[in-house]
Amino acid sequence: MARSRIVAYEVLEAVRDSDAYANLLLPTRIERARLSEADAAFATELTYGTLRMQGFYDAVIALAAGRPTAQVDPPVLDVLRLGVHQLLATRVATHAAVNESVALARRVAPAAAGFVNAVLRTVSRREADDWRSLVADEAGSPDEALAAVHSHPVWVVRALRTALEREGRGEELVALLEADNAAPRVNLVSLPGLAEPPAELGEPDRYSPVGLTAPEPLRLVAEHDGRVRVQDEGSQLAALALSRVAPVRPGERWLDLCAGPGGKTALLAAEALAGGASVVANEVVPARAELVRRAVAAVPADVPVDVADGRDLDPAERGAPDGFDRILLDAPCTGLGALRRRPEARWRKAPADVAELTELQGELADSAFRALAPGGVLAYVTCSPHASETHGTLGRALARWGAEAELLDTADVVQSLSRHPLDLAGDGRTVQLWPHRHGTDAMFIALVRRAGSDRPSGDEPAR
Template identity: 60%
Template sequence: MSDERDRAGKSGAHGSGAKRGPQHPIGKSGPHRAGGPARPFDKNSTTGGTERPAPGRGPRWVAYDTLRAVHTSDAYANLLLPRAITRAGLSGPDAALATELTYGTLRREGTYDAIIADAAARPVSAIDPAVLDALRLGTHQLVAMRIPTHAAVNETVRQVRQAAGKPAAGFANAVLRRVSERTRDEWLDRLEAAARSDDERLAVRYAHPVWVIRAFRRALDAEGRADELALLLEADNVSPVVTFAALPGLADIPAGAEATPYSPIGFRSAGGDPAALVTASGGRVRVQDEGSQLAALALTRALPVREGERWLDLCAAPGGKTAVLAAEALAHGALLEANELSPARAGLVRDSVAGVPLEVPVSEEDGRARAGRGRYDRILVDAPCTGLGALRRRPEARWRKQPADVPALATLQGELLDAALGALAPGGIVAYVTCSPHLAETAAVVADALRRNEGIVELDARGVVASLSLSPIDLPDVAGTGRAQLWPHRHGTDAMSISLLQRA
């Protein structure tokens, strides 16, 4: 539907590299109970790997099926879960329960794995994956939700029995009984006491991998705000409020809706089904994070638009920013082209701009080659990245990404940015945007591009974003650059990084 519903797997003009299953630097070897292990049930069990169909798909089964898809197929919960809820016919409290079970479990998966490893007296890598996902759901119910212990244990054990067989059910019962012996705070105190560093303690308490915590600290420290780290980690574990964009010149913010504090086209609905609102608008109202809106508007409004300008959205999927660019191009007499390597995701871009009465050709090429087939006045490089800035809506990304992913992504980001800068007409502007605050994907990529490309200057993106904002916006200097860095804990947006580069 939009950037907010689909920040998953952005392919842009690239191959994003190999994906990995969950790897948790916390909880792999936590403290063990002196009383010995629970009943044996390991990943080599002859019954544990068989997932048997349940007679019905209630909230717990919808959550379980989604977790299994996330962990076995590199799927994204924010794309799968809404469809699964609809197929199961869930609504009201049942839909809310499925949502909380899924997202709550994924957000704190690393912490729950540490708890399970302690209660089972074995590393989670030795537990059958199908059983482990059910234990994660059960643990979330026991330590984070107001579900009676007997209901959480009994329902999870029943689920394990149907999914993996009777021996697994006995094992699960023993583990969950041990989990239920302590409160959430007691578990956190126990795990923190076993941590080997302050970063590991933060990893346990806030359910972020240590390497992500360190990357966030460095990014905040570049602003002189390292003391905000705990606030950021906490904000990542809170579900974001659904935010809409009214495409400029094509839709108005509805009466009774709450305008967003910064984006001039953003609002939050007073209630109702977001999909229904989007459908009723003919695509001229979109679900879109406020930071994503600001990133697109920073490009179009950094300087006055001259009629007949040519614009390019180089890595366009899923198309939320493309739609904003299209509306702006229509209003100012500019021409817009879009590019997306993946044919399936190019279709998402075409759908995104369908509500704008402007012809937007969408090519399906590697962006590094595509940029060189023209000269453009404005180019958006919404680059493929780790997505660490969108952990509120894509909680599984924190466990899926690894430090080894960053160098290859940074290389690709630099190549895409170089290609875009080479395609700029005199006076043209590139907006380099990532949904990640990682300095290797943001400041370093821009600094290296400036060294490689003559005649390019960095503009004051912070000043541009501040000029767009309806309310004063706190955007500290980032290590002497013009880069604007948004944050979930400070702005209520994804951690979007926005840099503006101009050919002199």
């Protein structure tokens, strides 16, 4: 049996049993199995493809097996999901997909090998489009049909539609769902002032002035010792919106409040170094704080990383007795904007999680705003387009802060630093990026200035 299939199964098992993150576990399992480049690519496709389309595959399996997937033992169900992915979404020959899946079943659940064989042979008798039609016909409503065919929970489909309709772009829903299920290309950031410009390393990003793609991205990362690193273009724009909202004044103090795993911190630290500012990072989870320390190690500047609850922030204890000039709050969220890269996230969250997260986001936003110096700027960022986590959290915070807070024209700031114009919709005061429209994660960005002195206001031209 191909080791790539075993690796993919083991990752699915860990995601199911231990709430593991596939993007963190898979590289380790690939290295441990000493897979060739081709086998590693196949294991990656099997893992991510199966997780992305799990909802659709479960609907297919239920029809082919004649029973709900809840009645199938979890290890057997994972084997079937991997087999269905090979049959409906890859060029693997039918006999190989079925035979290798049966062999895998004999390894993890020997008594179910015949069942796996029968179900996959039934699946193999129809094309993927036929199964999509059958699954849609079985759905109880149009939303349920969209959810099943495009492999998103129904509540997520409705939340994404609401966010798009807020922009007057509700007709883009199917394109967004399809983009969530497409494997993203590895995107890189070249830390400004510390590595070569993007055009000297590969193909510059369309929007981010410090981003790029390259034929061998991981080789570039290895060669640059942290100065070139993997980072989504949307994350780059979110960090740059804060660092370039106005020219940096020497001596400014910046804070990344919820810094883990540190990609945005490293970019902010490079920007701060160039302008004579300093950065402090905070992260509540010790393991993630260690990731931040590793991320900023490539920047030749002192970037303290504190482990603390961001809701209990005392600027004076962080070297900013008068408050911070710029604060990034990349708030904990549902992560619905990064389903391309973290496909298991869609199956782990529930509507009830949104209320808990928005309460936390509001508390963190209040803490960050209190920690701003007069005239300081807060970047409120989420990797979720859910209206409750974006405009909802922000709107309630602005109401609490009253006249002391000014929502800046964030769209103008981001457009001014972008290499090409962005197709933005909505209110114009905030920015919502989209996978289907911009090729980025669905990052939400809002810049808020605290009343006071003439510190960065967004009225000055970005550098």
